Structure formats: structure tokens, C-alpha cells
Amino acid sequence: MTVNVETIEYQGEGGPFVGRVARDDAAAGSAPGVLIAPTFLGLTDVEIDKAKRLAALGYVVLVADPYGGGRVGESTEAASAMMGELFADRRVVQARFGNALDTLKSLPGVDAGRTAALGYCMGGKCVLDLARSGADVSVVAPFHALFDAPPFPNQPITAKILISQGWDDPLTPPETFVAIAEELTEAGVDWRIHAYGGTGHSFTTPRPGIAPGFGYSESADKRSWAALTGFLAEVFG
Numbered sequence: 001m002t003v004n005v006e007t008i009e010y011q012g013e014g015g016p017f018v019g020r021v022a023r024d025d026a027a028a029g030s031a032p033g034v035l036i037a038p039t040f041l042g043l044t045d046v047e048i049d050k051a052k053r054l055a056a057l058g059y060v061v062l063v064a065d066p067y068g069g070g071r072v073g074e075s076t077e078a079a080s081a082m083m084g085e086l087f088a089d090r091r092v093v094q095a096r097f098g099n100a101l102d103t104l105k106s107l108p109g110v111d112a113g114r115t116a117a118l119g120y121c122m123g124g125k126c127v128l129d130l131a132r133s134g135a136d137v138s139v140v141a142p143f144h145a146l147f148d149a150p151p152f153p154n155q156p157i158t159a160k161i162l163i164s165q166g167w168d169d170p171l172t173p174p175e176t177f178v179a180i181a182e183e184l185t186e187a188g189v190d191w192r193i194h195a196y197g198g199t200g201h202s203f204t205t206p207r208p209g210i211a212p213g214f215g216y217s218e219s220a221d222k223r224s225w226a227a228l229t230g231f232l233a234e235v236f237g
Contacts, residue, residue, distance in 0.1 A: 001026055001056060002024065002025045002026055003022060003023070003024055003025075004022070004023060004024075004025045005020055005021070005022045005048060005051065005052065006020070007019070007020055008020070008021050008062075008103075010099070010100070010103040012095075012096065012099035012100075013092075013095065013096070013099075014068045014096060015065075015068050015069075016068065016069065017064070017065035017068055017069075017070075017099075017100070018043075018065050018069065019062050019063055019064055019065050019100070019103070020043065020047075020048055020051060020062070021062050021063075021107060022048070022051035022054070022055035022060075022061040022063075023055050023060045023061070024055055024056065024058065027058060027109070029109075030109055030110065030111040031058055031059055031060050031109060031110065032058075032059050032060070032111055032114040032115060032116065032138075032232070032236045033059065033060045033061070033062065033105060033107065033110035033111065033112070033114070033115045033116070034051075034054050034059045034060070034061045034062070034104075034115070034116045034117075034118060034232075035062050035097070035100055035101055035104045035115065035116070035117040035118070035127075035137075036050060036051055036061060036062070036063045036064065036118050036119070037064050037066065037097060037100075037117065037119035037122075037123030037124070037126040037130075038063065038066055038119075038120065038122070038123050039120050039121040039122055039123055039202070039205065040073065040079045040080065040082070040083040040121060040122040041073045042065070042066060042070075042071055042072035042079065042082070043063055043064070043066070043070065043072065044072060046205055046206070046207075047063045047120070050118075051063050053225075057229065057232075059116075059232075060104075060107055060110045062103060062104040062107065064097065064100040064123075065100075066086060066096070066123070066126065067082050083122050086122075087125075090129060090150035090151065090152070091150075091152075093125075093126055093129050093150075094129050094130060094132070094133040094135075094150075096126075097117070097126050097127065097129070097130045097135075098130060098133060098135050101117060101130065101135055101137060113138075114138055114235075114236050115136075115137050115138055115139075116138060116139035116140070116141065116232060116235075117130050117131075117135075117137050117139070117140050117159075118140075118141045118142075118143070118228070119140075119141075119142045119143065119145060120142075120144065120145075120204060120205065121143075121144055121145065121201070121202060121205070123142075123145075124142030124144060124145020124146070125142070125145050125146045125147075125148075127141070127142050127145075128140065128145060128147065128161075129150060131157050131159045131161060131189075132149065132150065132155065132157060133154075133155055134154075134155025134156050134157065134158065135158075135159070136158060137158070137159050138159060138160065138235055138236070139159060139160050139161075139162070139231065139232060139235050140159040140160075140161045140162075141162045141163075141164070141228055141231065142164070143164045143165075143204050143224060144164070144165060144169060144171075144201050144202055144203055145163070145165070145172075146171055146172065147172060147176050147180040147183075154187065156187070157184070157188075157189050160189070160190040160191070160231075160235055161184060161189055161190070161191040161192070162191075162192055162194070162227065162231045163180065163191070163192070163193045163194070164193075164194045164196070164220075164224040164227060164228070165193065165194070165196070166195070166196050166199030166203050166220060167195045167196060167197050167198070167199060168197075168198060168199060168200045169199070169200050169201040169213065170200065170201065170212075170213035170214075171213075172201075174195075177193055177195065180193070181193060192231075194223075194224060194227050196217065196219075196220035196223065196224070198217075199217045199220040200212075200213040200214055200215055200217075201214045202214050202215060202216065203216060203217040203220040203221060203224075204216070204220075204221045204225075206221075
């Protein structure tokens with residue numbers, strides 16, 4: 001097995017975008033495709049590492065560029081400003097990640113009928129919005145995401161959804177879990193939520209926490225990864 005990562009440029013409003021594609025070069029035939037939406041820092045080595053791990057399991061993975069031009073946040077303040085600009089219009093978020101999903105589906109070796117979208121922190125909110133847009137994607141899996149719905153009606157959600165959250169995440173207190181569950185239930189979605197005790201925000205990201213209630217959890221990271229890979233195997237067979 002040889003996992004290769006290449007840089008690709010793809011087009012769209014707000015672009016060009018600079019993504020990364022990870023795949024096993026020795027694999028034959030078509031495989032499910034996985035889109036990864038990064039944290040508010042933009043596309044970093046953290047997402048590329050996750051892409052490599054998924055590629056080693058047989059998936060073709062595209063790590064999306066959320067901001068265009070391959071821009072990343074050089075500081076928390078800079079990243080927060082870029083995130084604020086992106087989320088000023090939720091329709092832009094949905095369109096941008098819909099375009100990234102279409103790019104994934106067009107990649108050689110991707111079975112366009114079997115795709116997933118994962119997202120971390122800001123990216124988790126992005127993939128939830130992708131599902132809310134009615135995108136043709138089989139699985140959506142946000143990690144330590146925010147749940148607030150856009151200020152306009154959802155389209156029919158077709159994805160199966162796995163949500164992984166820290167119970168002690170200050171950005172998503174327990175009542176928000178109930179709200180997203182009610183939203184997805186009303187929409188007729190096949191959903192599940194995994195909440196990890198003693199765990200805050202950014203629990204999959206091996207960086208120092210930026211504030212109380214933020215930080216990496218090795219146990220929650222491992223458990224949520226096992227839940228993800230099991231969910232993908234269940235859906236894709």
C-alpha cells in the first residue's frame with residue numbers, strides 16, 4: 001500500500017481553491033470518496049493526516065480549502081476573522097462545500113454514488129450545512145461542531161448523520177444536542193449522536209487548547225474515530 005497526497009486546484013465562486021487529495025496508488029477500481037472540511041484555521045497537516053488514515057482504509061479523500069487560495073489562519077485572530085467572513089452568508093458556505101463535493105465526485109477512482117463529508121469544528125458546521133442544502137452525499141459526520149441552523153429553510157436531507165461531541169464543550173451545551181436531534185428527527189434523518197464525558201471542544205485536534213473547555217482528548221479521539229470508521233463501513237459495505 002502506498003498512500004499518496006497531491007495538491008489540486010479546483011474552481012468555484014471565491015476560488016480558485018487549493019485542496020489535497022489522498023489515495024492508495026496501488027488500489028484498483030472505484031472507491032467511496034470522502035470530503036474533509038477543516039477547522040477555522042484552514043487546511044493544515046492535521047486534516048492531511050486524517051486524509052492519509054482514511055486513504056489507507058481504501059477511500060479517496062479530498063481535503064477542502066474553505067477560504068480560497070489555500071489561505072490559512074496564521075493566528076487565532078486571523079482565522080476567526082476569515083471564519084466570520086465565510087459565515088456572513090450561509091448560502092455561500094453551502095455552495096462552497098457543494099462545489100467541493102462535486103470536485104470529489106469528479107476525481108478518478110471515486111464512486112460518485114458513495115460519498116461522505118467529515119468536518120472538524122468550523123468544518124463540522126460546514127458539513128451539517130452541506131447536508132441541510134440537500135446535497136447528494138451518503139454520510140455526514142461532524143466532530144465538535146456548532147449546530148445552529150441557517151436563517152432559511154433546509155432542503156430535504158438525504159445523508160445519514162453521525163455527530164461526535166464533547167459533553168463539556170462550552171460552545172454546544174447539552175440543550176443544543178436536543179435541538180439538533182429534534183431538527184434531524186423532524187427531517188426524517190437517520191442520525192446518531194455520540195457524546196464523550198469529560199471532553200470539551202476540539203477533542204480530535206492534537207494542539208494545545210486555546211481556552212478552558214477546549215483541548216485534545218486521546219480517548220475521545222480514538223473512540224470517535226472507531227465510531228466513524230464503523231459507520232462508514234456500515235453504510236458503504
